[in-house]
Every structure is written in structure tokens, then in C-alpha cells.
Amino acid sequence: MESLFLQQVVNGLIVGSVYSLIAVGLTMIFGVMRISNFAHGDFSMVGAYIAVFLLAWVPGWMGWVGSLLAAAAGVGLLGILVERGVFRPLLTRWTDLDQIMVSIGLFILMENLAQLFFGATPRTLSDPFGGVTVNMGLVSTSAMRLLCFAMAMVIIIVLEVYLNRARMGVAIQATAQNRTAAQLMGININLIYAVTFALGSALAGLGGVLYGTLFAIYPTMGAIPTLKAFVVTILGGMGNIRGAIFSGFILGVAETLGGTYISMEYKHAIGFVIIILVLLIIPNGLFGRSEK
Amino acid sequence: MALLALALCLGLTLAAPAGAAEPIKVGIVGPFTGSLAHNASEMKKGMMLALDQINGQGGVNGRPLELIFGDTSCKPANGVAAAKKLLSRDKVLVLGGGYCSSVNIATSEVANAEKTPVVVAIAISPTITNRGLKYVFRTSPNSPMFLQGINNWLAEVKKPKTVAFFMENSDYGRDGQKIWEAQCKKIGAKVLDSFYFEIGDTDFTTQISKLKQLKPDVTFNIASTTEAALIQKQAKELNFVTQWIGVGGQFTQAYFKMTGPVSEFAMGSSLEPTKAMKDPVTAAFVKAYQKKYPGSRPGIFSSQGYDNLMVIADALKRAGKLSGNLAKDRDKVRDALKATDLKLSQGAIKFGPDGQVFTVYPSVVQVQLKNCQPDTYIIYPASRAAAKYLEPTPWSKRQCK
Incomplete structure (x- = not known):
């Protein structure tokens, strides 16, 4: 017998894993640099297109794994360029509002450049499993979806280990906690900015490949991941990495269960209801620490 | 969006060869950006083929046609803004194109209020033609x-x-x-x-x-x-x-x-044109399309875009020499559209009293594998x-x- 409830939980966890991955990048950049990057989902779009072109060139497993690596590297590099060229000059000179406006401008620019260069035709990534489905009695899904979920989990765990064990990772966390104190401790703050933005963008790129594998790839695809990443980031507490990880899954499951048992039409509204409730009741998010 | 809209305005105002008479302006609306941009580009490819053929044969009554595109992004508010710009700033004689019912319900009302004939290419909601608006036509079957x-x-x-x-x-x-x-x-x-x-x-x-x-x-x-x-x-x-x-x-x-x-x-x-190759007019369209766009197959939207501009050009031709008075000329074109009787890539095109084409019949299809x-x-x-x-x-x- 199949269970609607379990099926929806599985659907929610799979989508949630990708939300988490993309949101972690966003929240890292916010935590360290206090930048709300509205173009974050468009970095995912660029990652997805890198996968499209690589998979056209090298099909199958090699291409898929390769495209994850290439998307992380390519979008990470793009992140360094954008951080150095666009955001860093603004960090000291302008106000928060300027940063928000610039990132919205970046989002419009990237979307339109993508349509100009890649065309509007929607594309999908070919499934190296050849579309094998997995029917486990209570729930059904595809091998590819399970792999995307597993991949997201692996990347998140590697990131957690890196941030807590590696020297650079600890320095990033220190900067997020207190920029001035970190600087006084001899941390090269500009290097931290570059690494954080590169890492955050690379995560967006990886998330984009997974998102593109689950769904479809087209120039405006970045808008939904950006929106969801902001919901997740607010839910988890702005700048809180572990909060973003858990909140991604919470949002994924809340959307599918809300869609099933409350109203299908309001599935997207659930995220916004969550934002409003969180900001009203617990402004620092479910996992947030209070500002000192 | 804004950047692309600008690019569309600058780059895609496709003027006819220089030295010819002053072009006749036709406004084309469609969701050229956003998630339907691909389908809109198919419509546009059909229209560009029609434009080539019309201007290649000397245009309409000695004047070339010029298409001015307006992006609706499939949002009624954007569509209304694009239509208003085409009607009042560009002073187009007639409005074509389409796609997205909600948008075309709004844009056709705007055009009708400005007493400008509008010929909807794609969008199938019955509302578009059943409100008794006198300047609204549709070359696509309704739902x-x-x-x-x-x-x-x-x-x-x-x-x-x-x-x-x-x-x-x-x-x-x-x-x-x-x-x-x-x-x-x-x-x-x-x-x-x-x-x-x-x-x-x-x-x-x-x-x-x-x-x-x-x-x-x-x-x-x-x-x-x-x-x-x-x-x-x-x-x-x-x-x-x-x-x-x-x-x-x-x-x-x-x-x-x-x-x-x-x-x-x-x-x-x-209404896939490639399924109706027994029809010589449709077959000629498919052949011309594949010649202009090697390797691509015309779909329903390419065919609907092509027919849409052909209907407009035919009405302009029958409207005869234009007086230069925009309001009078727009009325003349409206009257000419009413008398449309053509055979195009989708089939025969004749408008009922409501402006709805009633001579195009889609068939039921199923996806099968060979x-x-x-x-x-x-x-x-x-x-x-x-x-x-x-x-x-x-x-x-x-x-x-």
C-alpha cells in the first residue's frame, strides 16, 4: 500500500535538500559580508548551464560528475570576480540599500545575458541512470532524485567539516561572528571575503546543477531558488549555516505537506507565511542567535 | 527584462530596405522574455518568414511592412504597457501577435479603446472575442x-x-x-x-x-x-x-x-503544420520555413505567427492607399479585416461577426513512439x-x- 503522507515527506526532503544547498551559500555570504545577494539563484542558473554544455560534450556519468566539479569551479570563479569587482567596493563606501539594488541589477543583467547567449529554449540534463525509477512499496521516486538528495547531503557534510575543522573555515566563522575582532586577531579580512563569496557561489552553482537535474534549465530559472533561499535563510536565522541546512528541509516538507493537506493553490504562499510568522514571533529565526 | 526590452526595441525594429517608401508600422506583442520566451520566438520566426515574403514581393501597395515588437512577459500589466506604447508612441496601424490569454484580454481592450484593429495570433480564451469589441479579431481557434x-x-x-x-x-x-x-x-x-x-x-x-x-x-x-x-x-x-x-x-x-x-x-x-502536408498551402509554408531556418521544424506557433502577419498584410493591401490620417486608416484596415477570405498554413481564414476565425479545425492527436x-x-x-x-x-x- 502506498502512503500519501510518506510520499509527500520524501518529495519534500528531496526538494528541501537542494533548497538547503543553495540557501547555505546565501546565508554564508550574508553572515560574513552582510550582503543580501538577490542574484544568488542566478549563480545557480550559470552552474546549470555549465552542466548543459559539459553534458552535451561528455554524456553519461563522467559528464554529470564532471559538471558538478566544473559548475563549482566555474561559478566559484565567477563569484570571486563579482565579489572583487562589484561588492567589495560597496562594502565600505555605500549603504545596505546600495548593495541590495546592485544585487537586483546583477540579477536582471545575468538573466538577460543568459537569454541573449543561451537562448530561451528550456533544456533538461540527461539522466545518467536512464530514467530508472525506484518503487519502494510505500513510496516511489527515481534513482536520479535519490542521487541528487545524496549529493546534496555529501556536499553539506563536507562543508560542515570544512567550516569547523579547517583553518580557513574557522576563520570564516570567526569573521561572521565579529568582523572587527577577527581583524584584530590577524585574519586577512579581504581574503576571507573572497573565499566566502567563492564558496557561497560555488554552492549555488552545485545547487543549480542538482536543481537543473530535477527540473529544467532556462534563463529565468534562478528566480525561484533565490526566493526559496531567502525564505530558508530567514527561517534559519540570517547568517546561520546550520540553521539554513535544517530550514531547507523544513521548507521543502512544509510546502509539500501544506500543499497536500491545506491547499494546493497556496503551496508557494507557505514560504511567505513562514517568513511573516518568523519575523513577527522569532525575528532571529528558528536557529538564530540574538544580536549583541 | 529592461535590458532585453531595450535590445528588442533597438535591434529588432526590422526596417525594410533603405530607399523604399516609408514603411507601414505593425505592432507585435508577445512574451519575448520569461518562461514562454521560447514559444514566443517560434511565433516570431513564423512572422519573420511572412515578413520576408511580403517585403520580398514589394511590400504592401508599394510600401514595406515594419514590425515593432513589444514584450508582454506574459503579464497583463506589462502587456498593457507594451500595447499602449505601440499604439500611442509608435503609432502602429494595427496590432498583431499574442500569446497568453490573460494578457490578450487586456491588450485587445486597450487597442479597441484606441480604435485600433488588433489581430490576436495565439491565445484561446473565448473572452477575447466574445465581449462585442469591434476592433478585435483572432486568427487562432478559441478553446x-x-x-x-x-x-x-x-x-x-x-x-x-x-x-x-x-x-x-x-x-x-x-x-x-x-x-x-x-x-x-x-x-x-x-x-x-x-x-x-x-x-x-x-x-x-x-x-x-x-x-x-x-x-x-x-x-x-x-x-x-x-x-x-x-x-x-x-x-x-x-x-x-x-x-x-x-x-x-x-x-x-x-x-x-x-x-x-x-x-x-x-x-x-x-494544428501542427507538418501533420497536414497533404494541403499544398501548408506544405509550401513548411518548405519555406525549413529553407529559412535549416534544421528546425515549424510548430503550431510558427504557423500561427505566419498566418497572423499574412492576414494583416492582406487586409492592409485591400484597405488600399492610406490617407495618412491614423484614425481613418485604422478604421479602413478594420473594415478590410472583416472581409478576410484567405487560405493559409492553418487552413481557411474567415472571421465571424465577433472577429473570431471559424474556419480552422484542429484534430485530436496522441504522442506515439516510432x-x-x-x-x-x-x-x-x-x-x-x-x-x-x-x-x-x-x-x-x-x-x-
């Missing part, structure tokens, strides 16, 4: 015409006991649902549930999981290319089998590239059928991957 064939097929062949709706949340989806709901009542099919999704949605697993519990014989799914393709793929991932029925606009080249064999058994109504390659085949009515209807089989029994 009752599109769905008539499917209604007959449901009553005579499929006779479903249970159905469900999974529709785009727009006039396109909701109008289609009204028509099918009425037909289901007539033939005694029970409507189990109705779900809606938003244009641009990508994750449909929640709705499909719920549909799977309901087990409808037929699931009506009005959706455009990207959404329809994702729904088919996710249905497979969730092991859900049903007879999908859409309007047919989703069956584009991009759709088949996205779905592969997964789209097998899906049905819709179609050597694992999906394509649509006409299955109804029997007189036009190229294949027999096939019942959807469980995913485990399907061979092609």
Missing part, C-alpha cells in the same frame, strides 16, 4: 473550437468514468476547465479533484502524488511546453499512469527534447486519423528509455 474534437472523442471513444484537472492557473487553464467540466457532466464522468499550478512552477511532485492516490482515468492538463514536460517527467518518477489530455500547444520541438519517450500516450488538439522517437499522430476524427488510439500502459511495461 471551444480547440476542445470540440477532444469532447467528441471522450464521448465516443474513451468514455472515462473518473477525471481530474491539473491546470495552469490562468484564463487559458480555467476556461479550458469550464468546457471540459461541462462535457464530463454530459457523459457522466466524475470529477475527482482539481489542482492548479502557476506559470513558471517547476516542482509538481506534490500534486502528482495526490493525483496518484485518486487514480483518474483521464487527467486534463492545460500547460505550456516547459511545465507540461516537467509534469510528464515527474509523473514517471512517481510511477503515476493516466491518460494526459492537454490543449496541444505544449507539443513543441523543445517539449519532445525535454521529455523523450516519457511523453508517450499524452494527448491534445493540434523507434522510441516521440511524435504526435492524428487519432481522431477517423477521416483524418494517421494512427489508432493507444491506452497508456504501466511504466514497467514501457520499453523505450
